[in-house]
Amino acid sequence: MKKVLLVYPYFYTGAVKDQLFAPIGIGILSAVLKQKGLEVMKLDCTFLTMEEAIKKSREYAPDITGIYIMTTLVKNALELVEKLREVNPSSVYTTGGPLPTLYPVKFAEKFDYVFRGEAANSFPDFCQDYLNASDRIEFVDNMDPSKYPGIFSTKTRPIDSPATHLTKVEIDECPPPDREGFNHEKYQGLCFECSGRKKASIMMTYGCPFSCDFCSKPIFGSEVRFRSLDKIFEEIGDIVSHGYDSLWIADDLFTYDAHFLKNFCTRLIEEDLQLSWSCLSRVDSVTHEMVMMMKKAGCTKVYFGIESGNDYVLKLMNKKIDRTKVREGVEVFRRNGIECAGFFIVGYPGETIDTIEETFEFALSLGLDEISFNVPYPLPGSKLFERVSGICDDDWTFENETRFLYKSEFDETWLKKRILETQETFEGLRLSVIRGMP
Structure with missing residues (x-):
């Protein structure tokens, strides 16, 4: 056998x-x-x-x-x-x-x-x-x-035997992922129920050159490598053949390289596949002109790892951004009609109650279409993991729950309450905008 x-x-x-x-x-x-x-x-x-x-x-x-x-x-x-x-x-x-x-x-x-x-x-x-x-x-x-x-x-x-990273040539020599046999009907049904779209995931780049304090990248490392557009569009064709009408581009830094991004959008426009797509992006990686092209190519939503509304905490996290860059980055997408979602971390080691409240206030002020808050996850391999103590590594399986996996100075009950209150305020603001209320 x-x-x-x-x-x-x-x-x-x-x-x-x-x-x-x-x-x-x-x-x-x-x-x-x-x-x-x-x-x-x-x-x-x-x-x-x-x-x-x-x-x-x-x-x-x-x-x-x-x-x-x-x-x-x-x-x-x-x-x-x-x-x-x-x-x-x-x-x-x-x-x-x-x-x-x-x-x-x-x-x-x-x-x-x-x-x-x-x-x-x-x-x-x-x-x-x-x-x-x-x-x-x-x-x-x-x-x-x-x-x-x-x-x-x-x-x-x-x-x-020491691990090595694949070269761009080796990456392009790999055939598209084998999607036969997956339960596409159920995947599409769940996604459509939530978003009205049938989304499939795809990766176009590997590696991330940044070193955020909370991030771990043991597989793909720091060197960014790009797949060829021919291989990418071969895979997109296969995705479409399985009945999907939208892409979730799962790259850590899909918008990192302007030349690659421009070529991808240009080809997507030329092939007129009628696909919508969403992706992760840094707030400081694209221009107004590039965002206009992303919109024309079918981009409907971007997700930002904003993390904090306090510049000192952003430095602790080694995010290499500040509040001003965040506002500018969100605004350029909003002006072009692309929805924006923001991820935030509250209760970071070195924070105070005041900086946490500042993050809540900042998140509400950005005009985002979606916000998400969580406590720090000390991922194995991250610098954060090395610094905190009392990590419980036996149960990482819970979903949609605010819960510390290490000994934190912040009270979970209070944080859960404030996150819920902020989410409720956000939903109220969103509803007001939808109804056209001042």
């Missing part, structure tokens, strides 16, 4: 979500594996129960099982791998993603192999060589780890 199972261990909780997308990470791996002639099944657990996921895996009986793990999926993934070993004991169990990249030793206790960093080449290469080996035990014993950058294991012998 030459079967590979790719698992995305998220189980939908019923929380209201405008942005719930098919996992393109395992889609990319599936596409590369199929290109190599291997049989692959993607096990997207989003709309399954744990029992259904185990049953599907048992029936498929894979030779290799790969489970993607990010912070919020740790609990599910570790429970799943234990149960899958019971039903498929002969499968080789592998993992990858942000958490295994940061803590390979920890995850090597539960998995046979850990793949760190960008594994779009190394994992499929390993699968191909292992499955094609005439003697798989001998292959494992004599394997050259340098052929599979990022591989780590402590099982049969110590294996530790």
Whole structure:
């Protein structure tokens, strides 16, 4: 047999979500594996129960099982791998993603192999060589780890091959993500219910050169790499063929490079695909002329990581922006009829009650179409994670809840109350605008 199972261990909780997308990470791996002639099944657990996921895996009986793990999926993934070993004991169990990249030793206790960093080449290469080996035990014993950058294991012998980032050429050599088999009807239905659009996610750039204090980027790193437009539009064509009419561009810094952004918008206008799209953006990365082109190309909404309404706190966060830049950036999009959403963090280490209240007031003053507040999440790998104490790393699975994961000087109950009050005030202001009231 030459079967590979790719698992995305998220189980939908019923929380209201405008942005719930098919996992393109395992889609990319599936596409590369199929290109190599291997049989692959993607096990997207989003709309399954744990029992259904185990049953599907048992029936498929894979030779290799790969489970993607990010912070919020740790609990599910570790429970799943234990149960899958019971039903498929002969499968080789592998993992990858942000958490295994940061803590390979920890995850090597539960998995046979850990793949760190960008594994779009190394994992499929390993699968191909292992499955094609005439003697798989001998292959494992004599394997050259340098052929599979990022591989780590402590099982049969110590294996530790440094992870590497994909080059632009390697990125463009990857086929579009394999979206076959995902439950597109349910993904589209949930999104349409919230937004009136059927959105699919896509990534066009990799890496972020900024070093925000609260951010962790163990997979893509700091070097920004751009996919070719031909590859991007090949993928967009596939997305449209599955019935989607809108894109969520999931890049950290989609608007970072003006030349790339202009070329993308120009081609989207020329091809007249009638797609709407939304993206993340920094407040200081685009001009009025560029925003006009984004609007013409179908951009309907941008999301800003504003984080704070106090310049001192913004410096603590190493955001490299200030209140003035935030106002200017939001206004240029508003003038061009593009909706603006703002993310804010309150209760940051080094803040005071006064700076928190300043953030609430600032958020209400910007004329945003959507605001979201949360407390700091000390993501593993971030500078914030290194500074705070008493971190509870056993439960990152809750959704839509204001809750500290470390010992904070701020009272959760008070913060929840003030966030709710600010949200209610915001909704009142929005309703007044809609009704045309002064």
